[in-house]
Amino acid sequence: xxxxxxxxxxxxxxxGSLRLSCAASGFTFSSYWMNWVRQAPGxxxxxxxxxxxxxGQTYDVDSVRGRFTISRDNAKNSLYLQMNSLRADDTxxxxxxxxxxxxxxxDIWGQGTVVTVSS
Amino acid sequence: QSALTQARSVSGSPGQSVSISCTGTSSDVGGYNYVSWxxxxxxxxxxxxxxxxxxxxxxxxxxxxxxxxxxxASLTISGLQADDEADYYCCSYVGSNPPFYGFGTGTKxxxx
Numbered sequence: 001x002x003x004x005x006x007x008x009x010x011x012x013x014x015x016g017s018l019r020l021s022c023a024a025s026g027f028t029f030s031s032y033w034m035n036w037v038r039q040a041p042g043x044x045x046x047x048x049x050x051x052x053x054x055x056g057q058t059y060d061v062d063s064v065r066g067r068f069t070i071s072r073d074n075a076k077n078s079l080y081l082q083m084n085s086l087r088a089d090d091t092x093x094x095x096x097x098x099x100x101x102x103x104x105x106x107d108i109w110g111q112g113t114v115v116t117v118s119s
Numbered sequence: 120q121s122a123l124t125q126a127r128s129v130s131g132s133p134g135q136s137v138s139i140s141c142t143g144t145s146s147d148v149g150g151y152n153y154v155s156w157x158x159x160x161x162x163x164x165x166x167x168x169x170x171x172x173x174x175x176x177x178x179x180x181x182x183x184x185x186x187x188x189x190x191x192a193s194l195t196i197s198g199l200q201a202d203d204e205a206d207y208y209c210c211s212y213v214g215s216n217p218p219f220y221g222f223g224t225g226t227k228x229x230x231x
Binding site: 035037044045046047050059060061095100101103104105106107109110111112 | 122153155157159164165166167170171176206208210211212217218219220221222223224225
């Protein structure tokens with residue numbers, strides 16, 4: 001079964017750090033661009049970052065640049081998001097998503113992991 | 120990095136058709152055929168319905184169709200069913216430097 005499973009979410013104080021993980025199974029992980037997408041409570045979807053198949057190219061949205069780092073370990077079929085200097089407006093459900101065609105076709109999604117930034 | 124513009128809500132009766140528009144600019148929707156549409160039920164992960172403006176993944180009913188004119192993309196749901204009640208989001212490649220993906224503001228579809 002093709003599957004993505006996120007973990008690592010939780011409650012963190014403003015200014016703190018958190019590392020999210022996404023375990024992939026059922027497909028050749030190393031063949032796909034991978035993404036993080038988030039959704040704040042009651043709000044819409046926001047693309048956060050993506051990473052090329054070999055990990056050699058990454059892109060991210062302005063609001064997280066310099067604070068979040070996306071990475072991957074193809075040997076472990078895993079995607080990561082290191083989040084530093086967290087702010088209240090980073091509170092959201094974080095989804096990992098596979099880009100099935102390298103053109104923003106997010107065809108496989110995880111169930112999401114909740115990140116809450118609060119004192 | 121502004122979100123693409125969608126109507127907040129649309130509604131229709133079972134069997135009817137509804138259309139959802141997604142307005143961007145020549146740097147995103149109008150400049151590339153990389154528009155996709157997602158359906159999200161409450162508490163669930165999104166599901167892709169349409170990609171590359173008008174293509175349907177296998178398993179998605181042909182009641183869902185996509186199109187584009189200029190800077191505006193559209194999703195049409197024909198033969199509306201109760202299970203179609205959900206939030207719908209468009210998404211487009213944005214050819215800025217650096218490039219990124221932008222989602223629409225989201226449209227709530229209500230089946231009356």
